[in-house]
Structures are given as structure tokens and as C-alpha cells.
Amino acid sequence: MNVRLVLGDQLNRDISSLDDVNRTNDVIMLCEVAEEATYVKHHQKKLVFIFSAMRHFAEALRTDGFQVHYVSIDEAGNSGSFGSELKRAVERYKPDKVIVTEASEYRVLEDMKSWQKTLGVMVEIRPDKRFLCSHKGFKDWAKGRKQLRMEYFYRELRKSYQILMDGDSPIGGQWNYDADNKKPLPETVNIPQTYRLAPDAITQTVIKMVSERFLDHFGDIDDFHYAATRKQALDALNQFVETRLSLFGDYQDAMLQNEPWLFHSHISLYLNCGLLLPMDCIKLAEEAYHNQQAPINAVEGFIRQIVGWREFVRGVYWLYMPEYAKRNSLDAQRHLPEFYWSGQTKMNCVAQCVKETKQQAYAHHIQRLMVLGNFALLAGIHPDEVNEWYLLVYADAYEWVELPNVTGMALFADGGLLASKPYAASGAYINKMSNYCKNCHYNVKAKYGESACPFNYLYWHFLI
Numbered sequence: 001m002n003v004r005l006v007l008g009d010q011l012n013r014d015i016s017s018l019d020d021v022n023r024t025n026d027v028i029m030l031c032e033v034a035e036e037a038t039y040v041k042h043h044q045k046k047l048v049f050i051f052s053a054m055r056h057f058a059e060a061l062r063t064d065g066f067q068v069h070y071v072s073i074d075e076a077g078n079s080g081s082f083g084s085e086l087k088r089a090v091e092r093y094k095p096d097k098v099i100v101t102e103a104s105e106y107r108v109l110e111d112m113k114s115w116q117k118t119l120g121v122m123v124e125i126r127p128d129k130r131f132l133c134s135h136k137g138f139k140d141w142a143k144g145r146k147q148l149r150m151e152y153f154y155r156e157l158r159k160s161y162q163i164l165m166d167g168d169s170p171i172g173g174q175w176n177y178d179a180d181n182k183k184p185l186p187e188t189v190n191i192p193q194t195y196r197l198a199p200d201a202i203t204q205t206v207i208k209m210v211s212e213r214f215l216d217h218f219g220d221i222d223d224f225h226y227a228a229t230r231k232q233a234l235d236a237l238n239q240f241v242e243t244r245l246s247l248f249g250d251y252q253d254a255m256l257q258n259e260p261w262l263f264h265s266h267i268s269l270y271l272n273c274g275l276l277l278p279m280d281c282i283k284l285a286e287e288a289y290h291n292q293q294a295p296i297n298a299v300e301g302f303i304r305q306i307v308g309w310r311e312f313v314r315g316v317y318w319l320y321m322p323e324y325a326k327r328n329s330l331d332a333q334r335h336l337p338e339f340y341w342s343g344q345t346k347m348n349c350v351a352q353c354v355k356e357t358k359q360q361a362y363a364h365h366i367q368r369l370m371v372l373g374n375f376a377l378l379a380g381i382h383p384d385e386v387n388e389w390y391l392l393v394y395a396d397a398y399e400w401v402e403l404p405n406v407t408g409m410a411l412f413a414d415g416g417l418l419a420s421k422p423y424a425a426s427g428a429y430i431n432k433m434s435n436y437c438k439n440c441h442y443n444v445k446a447k448y449g450e451s452a453c454p455f456n457y458l459y460w461h462f463l464i
């Protein structure tokens, strides 16, 4: 018999560790462990989401007749780490083999590689098939290139998977419609609701446990409304395609006070923990284009995020780790200001983005990049402190995707491996793309003096 360990971000029946699972002989193991919950103090909503999704996944496996060994975090005897929990399971089941899918993060994969020796049983580590590009595929693509640019990588994947293609040419005649995707959002536009699901009994139990046990972690726990199963995540994806995809492109970069969700998909947390697969999203979006439900700039824009950026940042992460995590090419040395936790700042844009992050464990891309990331870049905050913040505050954050986005895209701390230039901007950009400045203590037009917008003088200081 085999013990098959499924990690909290591998919650999919097509995960390679379950490929040849045997209902009678094998045991599928999931464990909630203190080490994962606290190595950074994850947002309370993120913990509720992961533990609830893990418990729902285990229940679905049991209903399907699999033998499941589930260790909850509050179970007596829980030893607190993947390695020590596996040790207990190996002592109990005496398996021929432990089978796992490679961890998505360097830290955990390194740990996995030591298990065969420490457990004294064969540990088979299988590749993660959930991405469109394998580690080797990315390495081969990157080999010999002077610069790695997402756009060229994205085109290759579109061609090889025939996504939005008409033979060898991109549908619509252009590879990229980004120039059409930078519209500010008029305050009169009707914004559809995001997906909302009332917590069921499993989620309610988890909410209670997290609120008692992880009280000192950042974030609001009330009003939890995320999906916890694959079916629910597919419902959330469908709702996006039906109600928001058509305007996703137009308003992708827009920000509006008290409107955290806008026309984004809000599915990254599901994709990153396995409830959704990239092809689920790509197929539905392509269908929406062919059924004339959504225009090409929206569909291409959405697909580029998943086929382009998501795969590209993973490739960069695995190509350059572990050295990548130490990069600080601009020698940024300041500490992260307290207002990243409290939201107490007179800069309205920052206060709004921190408030929404605290409430939802979510902020959309431009809030993360051009407000919170931009400030950290301009103010010269040390990448370690910025990375820790991003890794713990967002429900979709795992190091493989968080680190390149922060160190590479937001902070330019990798010296240009991921992005061609720093995403540095003054208050004028934030004013163009949002209505935050209207309600701000500072004057976005002023460049110096008491009332000047801090983004303005920090921007000029940064350039100098």
C-alpha cells in the first residue's frame, strides 16, 4: 500500500500523486500543520479558506470511496509539520511508498527531498502537471536569451496549445490588446456582485477554530464568502464569465473607492490551491469570445494573465531560486511602515487598499502594483519585509507566485530579470486610474510643500 500526501494547494483529483490511486489499498493523507499556518502569520480569511477547502476535498474523497487520513490542526497529537506528520502516518500504515506531487514552493520541495532519508521509506516525488509549462519547458525557452520577456513566452504557449489562434495567427490579428485595456472607470458604471457563498457547517467550524487559535493574525474573519469546493469554484468562474468578463479588459487597470472587486475574476485563490485548473478558465473564456459574449480585448486580456503572467512568473521563480529570494538590486533598506497593517495613513489610496486587503485578503492587480507596491518601491522598503507582507495578506499568495510579483514586478529588486523597467509612478497615474485623490488629505497636483502628494516627491526622489 501507498500513503499519498496531498498538500493544501494541491486540491485537485487530477493531481499527479493521485494518478494511479487504489481505493482499497492506498491511503490519501492531508494534514493541517502549525508550521504552514504560522511560518508567516497568514491572514485569517486565508487560513479559513485553505483549511475549509482541504476539509471539503477530504470529504469528497471519502464519499467517493477512498481511504482518507486527515489530521486537523486541533487534533490531539498533531505534531505540527509535514515531515513529522508523515512520520506518524508511516509508523501507522507501514506503506511500501509515500507518493507526493512536488511542492509549489522551494522551501517545501527542499523539505520533501529529505523525507526518504528521515522516514526510511521510499518517497516518490512526481511533477506537478497543473501548469501549461513544465520546469524543463521554461528552462529550454529561457536558454540563450539575453532577456526574458513575458510577451514572447506567452505567444509560444498560445501557439503550442492553440489558444485563441487561427492557424498560425492570433485571432483578431493581434497578440495583445493591452493598449485598449487602460480605461478609468466612470462612477456611473454598474458593477456586478462578486461570487458569494454562505459558509456551510464545515466552514463555520473552521471559522470558529481560526478565530480562537489565530487571533493574533492579520485580517478580518467576518463575512467569509469564498467557495470551498471545485464545484463552487467553477460556479464562481462561470459567474465571472457571464457577468464581468465582457468589461474585464476595459477596466482592468481601474480603481474605485469602496469597490474592491470591479470586473476582475477573483479566482486566483482557487487556481493556486487546485480547485480550478488553468484550462478550465481558458476554455470558458474562449467559448465566451466565440459565442460573442465578450470582446477580444477582454478575452485576450484575461487569457494573457493566466497563460502569460501566471506561467511566466512560475518559470522565473524556479529558474532563479533560491538566489532570487535574496535579491535587493536597488539596495532598499527601510522598514515597512506600520500603516501597511493598520491602514492609518492620510494617503487615501494606500488607506483604501490596505482596508480592502484586511477585509477580503484580496486586492486587485493595480492596487497591489501601482499603489501598495509602488509606494514600497519609491520609499525604498527592504524586499524581505515587503515580501513577507504580501505572502501573508493575500488568500492567493504562495511564494512561487508572490515572490516574482513583488521582488521582480513591484520592487524591481531582481534588477530587471522579470520586468523591463520599474513600475514607478507619481500620483498622476493613481489620479488618472482612480477616484481616490478626490477624497485625499493630499493634493495630487502639488509636487512639494506640506500638502503635496507623497507619491509625487517620492517619485522624483526615486528617479534622481
Ligand code: FAD
Pocket (backbone or CB within 6 Å): 263, 264, 265, 266, 267, 268, 269, 271, 272, 302, 305, 306, 309, 310, 311, 313, 363, 364, 365, 366, 368, 369, 373, 390, 394, 396, 397, 398, 401, 402, 403, 405, 406, 409, 410
Ligand atoms: P484577474 O485580474 O481576474 O486575473 C485573472 C488571473 O490571472 C488571476 O486569477 C491570476 O491567476 C492570473 N494573474 C494575473 N496577473 C498575474 C500575475 N502578475 N502573476 C500571476 N498570476 C497572475 N497573484 C497571485 O496569484 N498570488 C500572489 O501572491 C500575487 N501577488 C502579487 C503581488 C504583487 C505585488 C502584484 C503586483 C501582483 C500579485 N499577484 C499575485 C498577481 C495579481 O495581482 C493577482 O493574481 C490578481 O490580482 C488576483 O485577482 P483576480 O483573480 O481577480 O485576477
Ligand code: DLZ
Pocket (backbone or CB within 6 Å): 006, 007, 008, 009, 010, 030, 031, 032, 033, 034, 036, 037, 038, 042, 047, 050, 103, 104, 105, 106, 108, 109, 398
Ligand atoms: C497555505 C497553507 C496553510 C496555511 N496551511 C496548510 C496546511 O496546514 N497543510 C497543508 O497541506 N497546506 C497548507 N497550506 C498550503 C501549503 O503552504 C502549500 O501546499 C505549500 O506551501 C506548497 O509548497
Ligand code: SF4
Pocket (backbone or CB within 6 Å): 346, 347, 348, 349, 350, 426, 427, 428, 430, 431, 436, 437, 438, 440, 441, 442, 443, 444, 453, 454, 455
Ligand atoms: Fe494617493 Fe496622492 Fe492621490 Fe492621495 S493624492 S490618493 S496620496 S495618489
